[in-house]
Structures are given as structure tokens and as C-alpha cells.
Amino acid sequence: MKLFDVYPVNNIVIDKAKGSYVWDDKGEQYLDLYGGHAVISIGHTHPHYVERLTNQLNKVGFYSNSVKMPLQEELAEKLGKLSGKPDYQLFLISSGAEANENALKLASFHNGRKKIIAFKKAFHGRTSLAVATTDNPSIVAPVNQTSNVIFLPFNDVAALEACFAEQGNEISSVIIEGIQGVGGINVASESFLQAIRRLCDQYGAVYIADSVQCGYGRSGKFFSHDWAGVNADIYTMAKGMGNGFPVAGIIIAPHLQPKHGMLGTTFGGNHLACAAALAVVETIEKENLIQNAAEIGEYLMTELKKIPQLQNVRGRGLMIGFDVPEQFKDLRKNLLWKHKIFTGEAKPNVIRLLPSLALRKKDADQLLEAIKEEIQVGAESMAK
Numbered sequence: 001m002k003l004f005d006v007y008p009v010n011n012i013v014i015d016k017a018k019g020s021y022v023w024d025d026k027g028e029q030y031l032d033l034y035g036g037h038a039v040i041s042i043g044h045t046h047p048h049y050v051e052r053l054t055n056q057l058n059k060v061g062f063y064s065n066s067v068k069m070p071l072q073e074e075l076a077e078k079l080g081k082l083s084g085k086p087d088y089q090l091f092l093i094s095s096g097a098e099a100n101e102n103a104l105k106l107a108s109f110h111n112g113r114k115k116i117i118a119f120k121k122a123f124h125g126r127t128s129l130a131v132a133t134t135d136n137p138s139i140v141a142p143v144n145q146t147s148n149v150i151f152l153p154f155n156d157v158a159a160l161e162a163c164f165a166e167q168g169n170e171i172s173s174v175i176i177e178g179i180q181g182v183g184g185i186n187v188a189s190e191s192f193l194q195a196i197r198r199l200c201d202q203y204g205a206v207y208i209a210d211s212v213q214c215g216y217g218r219s220g221k222f223f224s225h226d227w228a229g230v231n232a233d234i235y236t237m238a239k240g241m242g243n244g245f246p247v248a249g250i251i252i253a254p255h256l257q258p259k260h261g262m263l264g265t266t267f268g269g270n271h272l273a274c275a276a277a278l279a280v281v282e283t284i285e286k287e288n289l290i291q292n293a294a295e296i297g298e299y300l301m302t303e304l305k306k307i308p309q310l311q312n313v314r315g316r317g318l319m320i321g322f323d324v325p326e327q328f329k330d331l332r333k334n335l336l337w338k339h340k341i342f343t344g345e346a347k348p349n350v351i352r353l354l355p356s357l358a359l360r361k362k363d364a365d366q367l368l369e370a371i372k373e374e375i376q377v378g379a380e381s382m383a384k
């Protein structure tokens with residue numbers, strides 16, 4: 001049997017990983033500033049994570065949500081404290097798309113409405129409603145097309161107000177990434193998030209904060225929406241939540257009431273998933289990783305801004321993007337193949353940095369040196 005060929009892959013086999021580093025099957029070391037797409041939060045193979053998962057696997061790996069799950073309650077308790085939302089309710093699933101799918105559905109159950117506001121360049125996943133709210137027609141199958149989703153320009157308060165004024169009583173929810181990831185690291189302005197909160201309150205719509213990529217401490221606060229001083233009604237989380245174990249969750253404000261059978265999943269919140277998520281929460285807290293993300297992110301961003309050839313350096317914490325001018329278009333490729341540094345990208349010419357929240361200053365310096373060298377080489381070859 002062949003693999004279904006949907007991914008353009010780099011010809012690298014990763015065989016070993018530790019902290020912010022990975023090694024290929026030939027023993028070559030790479031600095032990982034991509035984290036397998038913002039997934040590695042506490043660092044690869046963190047000892048506490050390995051120990052908690054190993055111990056759990058030796059006891060019980062899986063049982064479904066038909067029995068009591070003290071591990072889920074322990075996770076809800078610790079996550080409530082770490083996120084600063086102790087009064088919210090936790091529902092566990094296994095992927096980011098599933099988190100958004102459930103959040104959008106729950107909002108519609110809650111207010112009985114059908115319309116959703118999403119934004120230009122948004123990415124919310126590939127399942128039916130999640131992809132319908134994603135601004136990329138090439139990944140929306142005909143069966144997922146719907147007239148229930150309204151796309152508005154990002155960070156445009158006037159457009160949002162106009163849309164609510166016209167059809168506010170039909171809007172079920174507004175879904176927004178606090179920092180757009182796939183869309184190229186676009187930070188939602190504080191005034192925009194505050195306007196979403198105000199209009200959702202005024203019209204009875206549900207504010208859904210897609211925190212799958214920008215959440216879990218990556219922005220230097222637990223949720224990037226915290227920068228605006230607002231509370232969303234539902235936060236969706238995945239990626240960093242399990243440091244690689246497929247675990248995702250939504251946390252739900254107290255006024256949204258559950259009903260038996262309303263939502264459900266076979267795998268969500270199983271014993272191993274909870275052990276992984278608990279190890280992550282405990283490590284973020286013990287090692288002060290949110291503060292580290294804020295400090296190292298600030299350092300990296302300040303230093304990147306000093307390199308004049310990089311344009312529009314932006315982001316928050318350890319979610320950083322910058323535009324690479326055409327003359328240095330091979331920068332990302334050269335960082336990988338010459339300097340052994342993994343970074344992320346966004347089309348057409350954005351480099352995205354999504355490293356572990358435990359990134360050290362010396363790792364940041366390694367990237368900065370490599371970029372400066374590449375720019376120097378590029379400038380010299382142009383001068384010839």
C-alpha cells in the first residue's frame with residue numbers, strides 16, 4: 001500500500017529529540033524553531049512528560065467517557081488555575097478542528113442561531129464547520145460550502161459593527177484567532193477583540209477564541225486574547241496542550257449550560273491524553289514557561305527588528321513572523337539545509353517562528369547569527 005500523497009515533505013527522518021533540538025537518522029542535529037507546527041510547548045521528550053506518560057501507560061492507557069475520570073477533574077482544576085479561568089467548564093477532544101467544530105456547534109445549541117462571523121485569512125481546521133469558517137476556498141469541499149458563514153476583514157471594527165447592525169439577531173457566534181497563524185502571524189488588535197466582546201454581549205452571540213495555535217502560553221500570556229483584557233465565551237485549544245500527544249479541549253463560560261448527549265467523543269479525555277496534558281500544565285507552571293516565552297520572544301523580536309532586510313517583524317511571545325524580500329527568498333531553505341534550523345512558513349513569503357516555550361537565549365542567538373550570515377552571503381552574491 002502507498003501513502004495518500006497530500007504532504008510536500010522535507011527529505012529528513014527525525015529519529016531523536018530533546019528540548020529544542022531534534023536529530024535525524026544520520027545523527028545530524030537541528031535546532032527546532034517550528035515544533036512540528038507549534039505543537040512542542042514544553043520541549044521534546046521532557047523528562048516529567050515521559051515519566052508521567054510511561055507511568056500512566058503501565059497502569060491504564062485508555063477507557064472511554066462512560067466511567068468516572070479523576071484525571072480529567074485534576075486537569076480541569078490545574079488548567080483552570082493556570083489559565084486564570086477557574087469558573088469555566090472543560091470538554092476534551094483530540095484535535096484543533098474538533099475543538100472548533102464543537103465550539104461552533106455548542107454556540108448554535110445555546111442561542112438556536114445559524115450564522116457565524118469569521119475573518120479573512122482565518123484558519124480553523126479541516127472538518128465540516130471548521131473548514132467552512134476557514135478563508136481558503138481550495139480546501140473547502142463542495143459538501144462543506146454553506147451560506148451561514150460571513151467573512152469580514154480582520155481588525156476592522158466598522159465592518160463588524162455594520163454586520164451586527166444589519167443581522168445581529170441571526171449571529172450565533174464570532175470565531176477569531178487572537179493571532180492568526182496559518183494566515184501569516186497577524187495580531188488581532190486589542191480594540192478589535194474588545195469590540196467583538198461588546199457586540200456579542202449586545203446581540204447575544206457567542207465569542208469563540210480559537211487558541212489552538214496562539215494559546216497555551218505561546219503569546220506570553222495564557223491566551224493571546226488576555227492581552228485585550230477580555231474574556232471569550234469559549235476558548236478552543238490543541239497543539240501545545242499535549243506537547244505532541246493528540247489532546248485538545250474547549251473551555252466554556254459558566255452561562256453556557258451542558259445537557260447529556262449534547263457533545264461527545266470516543267477518544268477525548270482518555271487516560272493517556274490526560275496524563276500528557278497534566279504533564280504539560282505542571283511543567284509550564286513549574287518552569288515559568290509563559291514568562292520565558294514573553295522574555296525570549298521580546299528579545300528575539302527586538303533583535304530581528306534590527307535586521308533591516310527583514311520586513312514587518314510581528315507577533316507576540318514565541319509566535320513571531322516576518323516577511324522575506326524576494327532577493328532572500330531562499331532564506332528558509334538555507335536555514336534548514338545549511339544551518340540545520342527548522343522554521344515555519346506562511347505563503348507567500350513569511351517565515352514563522354513557533355518554537356518550544358522553553359527556548360533559551362542561546363538558541364535565539366543561533367537563529368539570529370544564521371540569518372545575518374545568509375543576508376550577508378545574499379548581498380555579496382548580488383554585488384558580483
Ligand SMILES: Cc1ncc(COP(=O)(O)O)c(C=O)c1O
Nearest residue numbers: 095096097123124125181212213
Ligand atoms: C488556529 C488553528 N485552528 C485550528 C487548527 C486545526 O487544528 P488540527 O490540525 O489539530 O485539527 C489549526 C491548525 O493548524 C490552527 O492553526
